[in-house]
Amino acid sequence: xxxxxxxxxxxxxxxxxxxxxxxxxxxxxxxxxxxxxxxxxxxxxxxxxxxxxxxxxxxxxxxxxxxxxxxxxxxxxxxxxxxxxxxxxxxxxxxxxxxxxxxxxxxxxxxxxxxxxxxxxxxxxxxxxxxxxxxxxxxxxxx
Amino acid sequence: xxxxxxxxxxxxxxxxxxxxxxxxxxxxxxxxxxxxxxxxxxxxxxxxxxxxxxxxxxxxxxxxxxxxxxxxxxxxxxxxxxxxxxxxxxxxxxxxxxxxxxxxxxxxxxxxxxxxxxxxxxxxxxxxxxxxxxxxxxxxxxx
Amino acid sequence: xxxxxxxxxxxxxxxxxxxxxxxxxxxxxxxxxxxxxxxxxxxxxxxxxxxxxxxxxxxxxxxxxxxxxxxxxxxxxxxxxxxxxxxxxxxxxxxxxxxxxxxxxxxxxxxxxxxxxxxxxxxxxxxxxxxxxxxxxxxxxxx
Amino acid sequence: xxxxxxxxxxxxxxxxxxxxxxxxxxxxxxxxxxxxxxxxxxxxxxxxxxxxxxxxxxxxxxxxxxxxxxxxxxxxxxxxxxxxxxxxxxxxxxxxxxxxxxxxxxxxxxxxxxxxxxxxxxxxxxxxxxxxxxxxxxxxxxx
Numbered sequence: 001x002x003x004x005x006x007x008x009x010x011x012x013x014x015x016x017x018x019x020x021x022x023x024x025x026x027x028x029x030x031x032x033x034x035x036x037x038x039x040x041x042x043x044x045x046x047x048x049x050x051x052x053x054x055x056x057x058x059x060x061x062x063x064x065x066x067x068x069x070x071x072x073x074x075x076x077x078x079x080x081x082x083x084x085x086x087x088x089x090x091x092x093x094x095x096x097x098x099x100x101x102x103x104x105x106x107x108x109x110x111x112x113x114x115x116x117x118x119x120x121x122x123x124x125x126x127x128x129x130x131x132x133x134x135x136x137x138x139x140x141x142x143x
Numbered sequence: 144x145x146x147x148x149x150x151x152x153x154x155x156x157x158x159x160x161x162x163x164x165x166x167x168x169x170x171x172x173x174x175x176x177x178x179x180x181x182x183x184x185x186x187x188x189x190x191x192x193x194x195x196x197x198x199x200x201x202x203x204x205x206x207x208x209x210x211x212x213x214x215x216x217x218x219x220x221x222x223x224x225x226x227x228x229x230x231x232x233x234x235x236x237x238x239x240x241x242x243x244x245x246x247x248x249x250x251x252x253x254x255x256x257x258x259x260x261x262x263x264x265x266x267x268x269x270x271x272x273x274x275x276x277x278x279x280x281x282x283x284x285x286x
Numbered sequence: 287x288x289x290x291x292x293x294x295x296x297x298x299x300x301x302x303x304x305x306x307x308x309x310x311x312x313x314x315x316x317x318x319x320x321x322x323x324x325x326x327x328x329x330x331x332x333x334x335x336x337x338x339x340x341x342x343x344x345x346x347x348x349x350x351x352x353x354x355x356x357x358x359x360x361x362x363x364x365x366x367x368x369x370x371x372x373x374x375x376x377x378x379x380x381x382x383x384x385x386x387x388x389x390x391x392x393x394x395x396x397x398x399x400x401x402x403x404x405x406x407x408x409x410x411x412x413x414x415x416x417x418x419x420x421x422x423x424x425x426x427x428x429x
Numbered sequence: 430x431x432x433x434x435x436x437x438x439x440x441x442x443x444x445x446x447x448x449x450x451x452x453x454x455x456x457x458x459x460x461x462x463x464x465x466x467x468x469x470x471x472x473x474x475x476x477x478x479x480x481x482x483x484x485x486x487x488x489x490x491x492x493x494x495x496x497x498x499x500x501x502x503x504x505x506x507x508x509x510x511x512x513x514x515x516x517x518x519x520x521x522x523x524x525x526x527x528x529x530x531x532x533x534x535x536x537x538x539x540x541x542x543x544x545x546x547x548x549x550x551x552x553x554x555x556x557x558x559x560x561x562x563x564x565x566x567x568x569x570x571x572x
Contacts (some may be wrong), residue, residue: 002307014326017336018319018456022449022504028179028256029447030206032172032466033304040362050303051362058146062171065210072365076337113171122215157469160479161313161462165306165361172304176447183505184445192447194505218308219469219480315461322457348457351496358551387446399457405437408501 007083009051011037012102015077023070025072031109034114035097039113042095044087046138048111048131058128060093060115070107078102085135091124092116093135144239146197149227150281152188153247168215174252175208181226181257185212185238189228191274191280201222201271203258213250215235221245228278232266236278292370293424295328298388311358317395318351321383321395324369325368325399328381330373332424334417344414346401348380356393377410379421380400405428435513436567440466440558441531444506454501460538461494464526467512468542471524475514475567477560489522489544498535507531514564520553521545522564525542 011126021027026053043050061093073079079119080102090095099108150186164170186193213247216222225247231237236258242251260270299320307313329336339346359365366388374380377399385394403413442463450456472479483487502508509531517523522544546556558567 014323015321016403017318017326017450018458019447020451021203022451022453023204025204026452027447028208029172029175031208033302034173036171036303037300049362061166061167061168061212063212065212067208069204069206069208070246073189076335101217157466159462160307160469163308163314164303165310165497167308167482170304176445178448179316180443221479264568309488309490311490314465314494315458318458318461319496330545345452347452347454347498349459349498351460351494353494354493355490401533 007042007046008082008084009038009042011041011081013037013079013081015075015079017075019030020075020110025074025090026030028067028069031067031069031099031111031114033080034079034099034109034112035065035067035083035095035112035113038056038081038097038099039085039095041081042085047136048134053131057120058126058131059118059120059122061080061118061128062113063092063116064114065111067109067111070108072115073099073101079108081130084139087132087135088114091126093127149229150185151225152181152185154184154224156180156222156224158216158218158222161217163218168217171210171212174210174242174254175221177224177242177252178208178210178226178238178254178256181240182225182228182238184224185226185228187279192275197233199271200263201268201274202261202263202265204261205234205256206258206259207257208254209256210252210272211275212252214244216242222251224243227282229282230270230275230278231257232251236270242267247286248274291333292372293361294368294370295324295331297323297327297367297389299323301361301364301365302361303361306361310334311360314353314355317385317397319352319398320365320367320385320395321351321353321369321381321397321399324367324385325371325381326382327367328369328371332420336422339417342414344417345406345408346378346413347403347404348399348401349402352398352399353395353397355395356359357387357395359385359394365394370425373413373421375420377412379413380415381385386390435448435450436471436475437511437513438471439469440470440510441464442508443540444502444504444508446504447538457496457498460498460528461508463508463510463528463538463544464494464496464512464524464542465568467510467526468514470510470522471514475563477563482560485557486549486550487554488547488551490547491542492521492545493543494498494537494540495542496540501529501560502528502530502537508537513568515568516556516561517543517565518562520555534543536553
């Protein structure tokens, strides 16, 4: 069952000129780069930075990604990326992300990524119990 | 109803070093860049290159994207991107994409993008009849 | 004559996973993306954000770029980008950039970009006097 | 002494929509991505693909990069990247690159990258003799 009110982490970022395309808004694949920024800050806020996970031999490659584009964002616009996570079955984690303009809260994009847990050799592994504890603790705290 | 056997266009591309990340495979957002390469070649093969669409004031911003990651691809690997398209309702077009290793046909990623038809000012517009004719012609030809 | 002590603006940024490559450090072209982040903050700090310049019909395309790579930077490392600018002749501006680790100050990269002043049609133009005043004011203030 | 007429390898590539920015031409850092495409094909044409180098424990990180931007290139334009290489002292290799429109030969960008030879641990190493032989053979052949 999905958490009714999971822990959320926010991060602000600015649209770079390198993110724009000739339509004048951000190029579509940048949303997935920004989802990564959101995940990075969520994991840090949970007390389990992704650098710690990789240092412990736990890698979280993306197995699925979904984005709905909801509004434009222009060069130098300040965006807020809000991310939450929950387990999806026993072996995957799903991160839900929402991107909006930081001040107006006008929507930009939302979606999710699903991640497997694999070891340094790319073999599926169980999520470490310390990670599951951190996730449960965070989501409980948000409930 | 979805075409049972729509027209497909292929394009080959090589994984660039700039596409890799520290996990040693391609970074997840690159799949959406490669989907674009597939779309570009599909539209060209249909006789309606995207440059022609934009020159005619028809823009196709992405409104939704989905990717399933199915296998690794390393620097310098040669990939085949296969793309088909069909209308999704009266005002959207959906492009289905499959990426595999060019020789082994081992899967890399698959997914789709959905696009609105908008004018230069970003306002929704009807797809031009010449574009719908080209799409119907192509997909009929593939049937 | 080059300013002995021009105005400098700082911005912090984190290395994203999408910036890494399979060598485990940032991919070389990202330095130019980061140089842009530095320029954006320098222009804002001068009171002439680049959005204001473009809104006034003044564009600053890069005509030359140079980067020296001086050290590694890994995923999630916090970097400081320090930027200064001065006119290069009457029609170009040169931005000097230094990137270092935010805490250790270990060097990452340094270099510069040179920019022309062009109008919306891409034609060379004189730098607006209000921009030259802002640049002179800023660099004087730093002297 | 620099080779008067070194071996050159060509590769064609198309400007992607993801390469464009809101000025309507390619974003400046993409030139360095394209320089990499040129290098990759040069090394392959020399009989020493970069994958072979890395498999042999030889890495060529960029230590310096320089780009002059000489003309616009738009979405879907077909470009030719022409690359040559020569040793720069005993421990570095320099790749010179020229990018032009494939048909009109109108210039787009030119520049160079300088690379160190390092082992998997990032320690400087001597270039392998088989690599130096391949480079000498190629450049002699072009003379």
